[in-house]
Amino acid sequence: MASAEHDYQLFIQWLHQPDRETPEDVRRFARLVLDNFESVCATTRHRSQRSVHLVDLARQRFTTTDPDQPQMDAIAVGAGWSWQTLCHISLGPFRGFRNVEDFDLSRRIVLFYGPNGSGKTSLCEALEFALLGAVDEGAQKRIDATQYLSNIHEGRFVPPQLAALDAQGQRVVVQADADAYRFCFIEKNRIDSFSRIAAKPTGQKTELIAALFGMDDFNEFVGQFNESIDTQLSIQPVQGQELTQRRQAIAHDTELLVGEAASIAAFERVEREYADAFQTGLTYAQLQQAVGSAEVPSRLQTLIEILNQPAPALYGIRHQDLLAAFSVADEAQKLVEELVGKLALQQDGAAYQNLYCAVLELQALSPDHCPACDTTIVGELHVHANPFIKAEQGLVHLRELTLLKQRYQAAIDQRRVASDNLRRYFANFSQRVGATVNSEHELLRYLANPGFQPDTAWWKIGYNPTAGGVSLSQQAVNYALQLEAADTAIQQNLKQRAQLITERDRLFEARIALAEHAERRKQASVAIAKARQRVDVFEAQNTALITAVVEEETRIAAEVRIQVAYNKLLSLLRHYRSELPGTLMAGLNDLAMELYNEFNVRDAAEDKLAALHLPVTGDGRIELSFQGSPEARVDALQVLSEGHVRCLGLAILLAKASHIKAPTVIFDDAINAIDHEHRQGIREALFQSERFANTQIIVTCHSNEFIKDIQNHIDRAQWLSYTFRHHTGDHHPRVLRDLPAQAYLINARAAIDRGDHRGALQPCRQALEMLANKIWRWLGQCNQGVISVKLAGIGDQPSLRNLCDGLRARLNGARTFEHVDKQPLLDAINQILGIPEQTLLWQYLNKGTHEEQDREDFDEGVVEQLVALMETINSLRLRNP
Known part of the structure; x- marks a missing residue:
C-alpha cells in the first residue's frame, strides 16, 4: 500500500504545521506508526489486530521515539461534538x-x-x-x-x-x-x-x-484503526478505586479543604466590593469602624443621637407676600375712591338717567300718549316733543355715566377680593406665630385681630403710627422679614439633617450586611476546621493504601499516556482524511x-x-x-x-x-x-x-x-x-439480555465448543446459503455475476450444491478477474465441494440437517474444518476491486 504510506507521510507533514499545535506525544505516536508502517498496515481492526499490535509497539518504543518536531498542541476534530x-x-x-x-x-x-x-x-x-x-x-x-x-x-x-x-x-x-x-x-x-x-x-x-470519505488506500488504512485501544491497556486503578470509595466518606471535607483558599478569597472579594460600593476608596476595616458597635461607638451612634433630636418647623412667612397683599388692597381702595369722586360730579345726570329709564319702561303701556300728561303723541292735539324719543336720546348722552357705574361696581368687587386675601394672610400669619387676641405683645394681638370690616378699607387703621412711631402694619412686615430669615436657617438645617438620615440609614444597612457576612465567614471557618480534622484522621488510618495508590498511578500514567496519544492521533487522522482533495x-x-x-x-x-x-x-x-x-x-x-x-x-x-x-x-x-x-x-x-x-x-x-x-x-x-x-x-x-446470537457461524462455533457436532452442522449449512448469496452479489458488483446453475424444474430455486458449483465455475472461468479475495474464496469452495479430493464436508452439510437414528458420531475434525472454512469465507472482505 505505497499510496497509503505516501498519504500518511503527507499527513505527518500536515500534523506538524505550526498552526496545528499538535501535542508531542501525538507526534511521537504518529512517528511510531510511520517507522513501522508495513507491519501496522498488515493488520486490520478485525478482532482488534491493529490495536494489539500498536499497543505492543508503544510499550516497547513509545518513550524512546523522537517526535522530531517542535512541541504543539492538538487541534479539535469533528463538528464540535463533546462526545464520540x-x-x-x-x-x-x-x-x-x-x-x-x-x-x-x-x-x-x-x-x-x-x-x-x-x-x-x-x-x-x-x-x-x-x-x-x-x-x-x-x-x-x-x-x-x-x-x-x-x-x-x-x-x-x-x-x-x-x-x-x-x-x-x-x-x-x-x-x-x-x-x-x-x-x-x-x-x-x-x-x-x-x-x-x-x-x-x-x-x-x-x-x-x-x-x-473516499475509498482509496489511505482511507482503507485509516479505517482499519480500532475505535479504542482501551481493552489492550491496563488502565483500571484497582487500588485507586478502593481508595476513592473510601474517600467518598470524606469527599465533602476534601472539597472544602481544596476550596479553602478560594473561599477566603471570595469572602475578601465580597468585602472589598461591598466597601467600595458603599463609598469609593473605602476599605472594609474603615466601614466596620464607621458602623461601630455598642461597646465601641462610632459614626453611626453619633448620627443616631443627633437625629433623635426633634427637627425644627418652617414658618413659611414671606414679607414680600404681606407687602404685596397690602399693595393690592391699597390699589383697589384707591380705585374705588377715584370712581366715587367721578360719580359725585355726575349726580344730576344720574337723576335724569333714572327718569329716562322710567319713561322707556312705560312705553309698552302707553305707546301713543305721553305717560306724564296723557297727551297724544301724534294728532290734532299732540305733545310738543315725543317723550319716548327724548328719553332714548337722553340715555345715549348718559351712556358714559352707565359705564362709570359699572367700573365702580367692579372696583368694589376687586376691593372685596383684596380685602379677603389680606385677611386670610393675617389669619395664616397669626396661626404660624401663635398670635391671639390675648397675646402679651400688641403686634401679636394685631396679627390675631387686624380690625377686619367688610366693604371698608379696614387695613388702613394699621397704617397709623403707634406710640413707638412705627405703625402696626410696618411692624408686621418687619416681623415677617425676621421669620423669613429664620426659615432660611431652618431649611439649611433640614437639608443637613436629610443628609444625616441618608447616611444613618446606609450605615444601618451596612451594619446588618456586615453582621450577616461575619456570621457566614465564621460558619465557613468552623466547617473547614472540622473538615481538616476529619481528613487528618483519614490520612493516618489509610497510609499504606495511599502509598500503594501512588505506585499504581505511576504504572497507569504510562498506559494512559499511550491511550491519550492514540485517541488524539486517530481523531486527527480522520480529520485529515475528511479534508483530502478528492475525498469530499x-x-x-x-x-x-x-x-x-x-x-x-x-x-x-x-x-x-x-x-x-x-x-x-x-x-x-x-x-x-x-x-x-x-x-x-x-x-x-x-x-x-x-x-x-x-x-x-x-x-x-x-x-x-x-x-x-x-x-x-x-x-x-x-x-x-x-x-x-x-x-x-x-x-x-x-x-x-x-x-x-x-x-x-x-x-x-x-x-x-x-x-x-x-x-x-x-x-x-x-x-x-x-x-x-x-x-x-x-x-x-x-x-x-445475553440471549444466544442468531448469527449462524457464532452458533456453529458455540456448538463445537460444547461438543455438539450435529448442532454445528445446521447453522453451517445456513451460513453457506447466506455466504453463497453474498458471493453471488459480490461477483455481480465486479461485473462477473452471470453464472450457469442447474434447476430441477420450472420456477424452482437453484439447490445449494448447484449454486456453489456455478460460483466455483465462474471464479475459475474469470481468468482476467483479479482480486485479493478470489483465490482464498476459490480454495475454500473447492474444499467444501470435495474438489479435487473427496471429503466428508458436503456429506456432513447434508446429513447434519436431518434427523437419523443410530447414526455414527460425526468426526470432530471434519466438523471443525467445515466451520473454519465458513469462518474463512465470512472473514473475506469481498469488495469491489
Whole structure:
C-alpha cells in the first residue's frame, strides 16, 4: 500500500504545521506508526489486530521515539461534538418502563428487538429526552411533558441518565442540546415528513452541505484503526478505586479543604466590593469602624443621637407676600375712591338717567300718549316733543355715566377680593406665630385681630403710627422679614439633617450586611476546621493504601499516556482524511442520492437516480433526475412510489446525520417503515459499508429476520443485542439480555465448543446459503455475476450444491478477474465441494440437517474444518476491486 504510506507521510507533514499545535506525544505516536508502517498496515481492526499490535509497539518504543518536531498542541476534530459515542443509559420510571433499567450502549451497533408495545419506543423517547431535552411526540399531541413522560403505574418519571465517551475515552454526562442532536434520530414519522422539508418554515432548515470519505488506500488504512485501544491497556486503578470509595466518606471535607483558599478569597472579594460600593476608596476595616458597635461607638451612634433630636418647623412667612397683599388692597381702595369722586360730579345726570329709564319702561303701556300728561303723541292735539324719543336720546348722552357705574361696581368687587386675601394672610400669619387676641405683645394681638370690616378699607387703621412711631402694619412686615430669615436657617438645617438620615440609614444597612457576612465567614471557618480534622484522621488510618495508590498511578500514567496519544492521533487522522482533495462530495444532494441508489441497488439502472435536488428555499420542491433520462427534472413526490419515497426520506435523514458527523444515529422502528424489498439494501448500506463504520447505530425493530441478518453479516464484536417482551403482570417490559446470537457461524462455533457436532452442522449449512448469496452479489458488483446453475424444474430455486458449483465455475472461468479475495474464496469452495479430493464436508452439510437414528458420531475434525472454512469465507472482505 505505497499510496497509503505516501498519504500518511503527507499527513505527518500536515500534523506538524505550526498552526496545528499538535501535542508531542501525538507526534511521537504518529512517528511510531510511520517507522513501522508495513507491519501496522498488515493488520486490520478485525478482532482488534491493529490495536494489539500498536499497543505492543508503544510499550516497547513509545518513550524512546523522537517526535522530531517542535512541541504543539492538538487541534479539535469533528463538528464540535463533546462526545464520540454513547456508552450507557439508565431510565425508569419513564413512559412504559416502570422500574429502573440500565442499558450498555458501548458497542458500535446496539440492537433492540421486540413486538409492538413492548417498550422500544419508550427507550427511544428516553434517548430523545436525554439528547434533546424534550420528546416531540408529546408536544405534537399537546400533552404536558410531565404527564406524557410519566409511567402511568408509578405516576411519575425520572429524567434518563445518558453517558458517553469523549475523544479521550473519558466518560461524560451528555447534556441535552436540541440543535446539535435532533438529526441523530430517525423514526418512521420523520421518514414521511423529512421528504417534505420544503413545507417547513425557513428557520427550521439547516444548510444543505455534506461530505463523504473516499475509498482509496489511505482511507482503507485509516479505517482499519480500532475505535479504542482501551481493552489492550491496563488502565483500571484497582487500588485507586478502593481508595476513592473510601474517600467518598470524606469527599465533602476534601472539597472544602481544596476550596479553602478560594473561599477566603471570595469572602475578601465580597468585602472589598461591598466597601467600595458603599463609598469609593473605602476599605472594609474603615466601614466596620464607621458602623461601630455598642461597646465601641462610632459614626453611626453619633448620627443616631443627633437625629433623635426633634427637627425644627418652617414658618413659611414671606414679607414680600404681606407687602404685596397690602399693595393690592391699597390699589383697589384707591380705585374705588377715584370712581366715587367721578360719580359725585355726575349726580344730576344720574337723576335724569333714572327718569329716562322710567319713561322707556312705560312705553309698552302707553305707546301713543305721553305717560306724564296723557297727551297724544301724534294728532290734532299732540305733545310738543315725543317723550319716548327724548328719553332714548337722553340715555345715549348718559351712556358714559352707565359705564362709570359699572367700573365702580367692579372696583368694589376687586376691593372685596383684596380685602379677603389680606385677611386670610393675617389669619395664616397669626396661626404660624401663635398670635391671639390675648397675646402679651400688641403686634401679636394685631396679627390675631387686624380690625377686619367688610366693604371698608379696614387695613388702613394699621397704617397709623403707634406710640413707638412705627405703625402696626410696618411692624408686621418687619416681623415677617425676621421669620423669613429664620426659615432660611431652618431649611439649611433640614437639608443637613436629610443628609444625616441618608447616611444613618446606609450605615444601618451596612451594619446588618456586615453582621450577616461575619456570621457566614465564621460558619465557613468552623466547617473547614472540622473538615481538616476529619481528613487528618483519614490520612493516618489509610497510609499504606495511599502509598500503594501512588505506585499504581505511576504504572497507569504510562498506559494512559499511550491511550491519550492514540485517541488524539486517530481523531486527527480522520480529520485529515475528511479534508483530502478528492475525498469530499459536492454536497448533501449527491450523498442522499448515493444512499438512495444503495437502498435500491436491485432496481434497474435506468430507474436509479442521476441527480437529486433538495429544496433550499421555503417554496422549493424535491426534484430528481433518473439515469434513464438525466436531463429531465421531475417532482419526486409525484413520480416515486410510496416505498421509494420512504427510501428517499431515509436517505435524506442519513445524509444529514453524516453531514453533521453525528456520532450516533438512532432508528426508532424506522427500518420497519421500509418495505421488505428495500431492507437488504438498507442493511448493507448501514451496517456493511465503510460509510457508517465510525458511527454508532442504535436500532429498535420488530422484525426478527432483520435483526438476524444484521447479526449474520456483522462482526460479533461490533454489536450488542437486547430483546423486549411484553410484561407478565407487573406492567414493566421484560428485558432479555445475553440471549444466544442468531448469527449462524457464532452458533456453529458455540456448538463445537460444547461438543455438539450435529448442532454445528445446521447453522453451517445456513451460513453457506447466506455466504453463497453474498458471493453471488459480490461477483455481480465486479461485473462477473452471470453464472450457469442447474434447476430441477420450472420456477424452482437453484439447490445449494448447484449454486456453489456455478460460483466455483465462474471464479475459475474469470481468468482476467483479479482480486485479493478470489483465490482464498476459490480454495475454500473447492474444499467444501470435495474438489479435487473427496471429503466428508458436503456429506456432513447434508446429513447434519436431518434427523437419523443410530447414526455414527460425526468426526470432530471434519466438523471443525467445515466451520473454519465458513469462518474463512465470512472473514473475506469481498469488495469491489
